Amino acid sequence: MDEYLILMRLDIITKEAQPSPEQLQVYMKQYHDWVGGIAAQNKFVGGTALSTEGKVIKPKNVITDGPFAEVKESIAGFITIRAKDFDEAVSLAGQCPILGGEGNSVEVRRITGGHNG
């Protein structure tokens, strides 16, 4: 079993792209059910959602507001999971409910180094 990072990217900034409180409630349920399903398979390692504010620091101490490179690609949250191979990791990540939204994406990366080699 290796550990994989699942990065969830979506537009969390543009006002018009944000869900209503009712929609948000539905999305949160879908999200928790998805993570709960991974945890029920004993494949959840850790991770969490992130707040929308943030700072980006660049060389020469240039600090800008915003947790994003491109607006549409801000990181909304991340979790780490256990999977036997990349295929399984991708299949678990592929169920992520944010993929129901146009323009959103989920990135899967294998965690290397440390005891996971």
Add this chain to the structure above:
Amino acid sequence: MDDTQLIPHLFRTEYRKIVSVLCKYFGLGGIENAEDIASETFLTAAQSWGLNGIPPNPTAWLYSVAKNKAKNYLQRHDLFREKITPALQSGISPMRPGEVDLSPHNIIDSQLQMMFAICHPSISGEAQIGLSLRILCGFGIEEIADAFLTNKETINKRLFRAKEQLREGKIKIELPGPLEIESRLSPVLTTIYLLFNEGYYSISRDKPLHKDLCLEAMRLCTMLIENKQTNQPQVNALLSLMCFHASRFDARLDDNDRIILYEEQDTSLWNTDLISKGGYFLRCAAAGDKLSKYHLEAGIAYWNTQRADTKEKWENILQFYNRLLQIEYSPIAALNRTYALSKANGKQEAILAAEKLELTDNHFYFALLGELYTSIDNAKARINFQKAYSLAKTQADKQAIQKKLDKL
């Protein structure tokens, strides 16, 4: 309570008090002496009460006999010179023999300190549970062996080793400091939680419900809540959880000590006092910003005190399980989560989730699949119930599964 039950009952509640207080004098090095004196006290009681009748205040009688025995013991055995004197010099044990203090205040303090000594991180988990059953719950060696499905010899060895660890670790009978209290509480709560579960679920192994064990666990937890230093949110959450479960004590067993499934229980037998107590401690647990697994389990247990099958109930239970599994995975939580998923989101989704669990050595897993397939694909339901039947270990479980098969 009739006379024949009085001594076993007092043994459960008073043995640990006497041992804890005496250990404060002897140090953990003298734990066996403390146990001997406590046991002899009960032996004397059984003989004397049998002949002369029960004294007006049996507990006070026990304390006074224990005090005398401790005094005689110390005088007779030179223990004072060999063990207590060095202890006095190192400041562990400031009391002198003859002043054994069995006041309510000292009893409570000693028991609390004893809990932390027994659940010291340097002692193995198995030993912690064994010692807790013996010292804190007054269980006999045979009863402990029964609880662990093993023999007396194994338990004796385990307890012997545990006491050795207590001595070697030079563990003191004291409350941890304020900075340590949270981390030291964790194994104490685990032990109490396991004691409770041992009592509550022992039925699944063709054993009568060890209600006593559950009540002891609740008593120990209550002691932690009554002390200002140990009255933390997660302790309240644990007591809340136990109250909610215990509320079904009288409803979950029939006259022949067979378990009655939740759906078939007579709710008028559910104990509403315990349900409100559970609610009270759950509110107390809401202080602070940490969410422990006990909070989540108490939340689930709360919703299980509501019989009505509402959408709200199952949605809440599902979300508690989603979070619980992230903190601590267990097969039973995964199965229960999947059941809640079927109630909240429908059977189709739950079947997909269940097939991924792959808990194929667990009869509850196949029983769950059988349940989910029922009325969707009865042939598959039958196959799964049959697998569950062949994997089930106890008669009670087999009967419950057979009932489901008959209904198909």
